[in-house]
Amino acid sequence: MKPIDSSALALLDLRCPRCHQGKLFSYPAYNLTKYAVMPERCPVCEVQYEPEPGFYWGAMFVSYAFSVACFAVGGVATYYLFHDPAVWVYVLMVTGFVLLTAPLTLRYSRAIMLYLFGFVHYDPKYNNRPSAESGSKPDKRKSTLRVVA
Numbered sequence: 001m002k003p004i005d006s007s008a009l010a011l012l013d014l015r016c017p018r019c020h021q022g023k024l025f026s027y028p029a030y031n032l033t034k035y036a037v038m039p040e041r042c043p044v045c046e047v048q049y050e051p052e053p054g055f056y057w058g059a060m061f062v063s064y065a066f067s068v069a070c071f072a073v074g075g076v077a078t079y080y081l082f083h084d085p086a087v088w089v090y091v092l093m094v095t096g097f098v099l100l101t102a103p104l105t106l107r108y109s110r111a112i113m114l115y116l117f118g119f120v121h122y123d124p125k126y127n128n129r130p131s132a133e134s135g136s137k138p139d140k141r142k143s144t145l146r147v148v149a
Contacts, residue, residue, distance in 0.1 A: 007115065007122055014107060017115050019045040019126035024111055035103040038110070045126040051118050058117065062109035070098045070105070 004010040004020040016022035022042035027034040038049050050056065074097035078090050114120065 011111055011115050014111050016042040017120045018047045018123050029103040036106055047120055056110050056113060059109040059113040062112050063105050066105040067098060070101050
């Protein structure tokens, strides 16, 4: 896959913040049982997707902002499409809209959290590395961490 040069476009495509090639999520968003599953590392550049334990707790604030936007858009759309209906129609329409956008809300809130606060920046030197998605094996680097039994 050709790398994306723009970080904004890589974020919208849910790609790795360092190489802009590896996918942030293992399964598509419409797989409702596994839409939140992320690999531990990027299959291309091997950057760790969770910089520290509990890192994505901060994504709740980004998700909250997305949900407020969904409530506002859903409420305004319901008002204009149904000409100021009863309150229960608002509740059903907005709840349905928020539930339909929940997988995307979670994915983009995590991606924004990683791009803004993960301290991982785009590095073009990782663009010509072979991808695990393409069938070739990534570089095996020696780790300084050792398992203590």
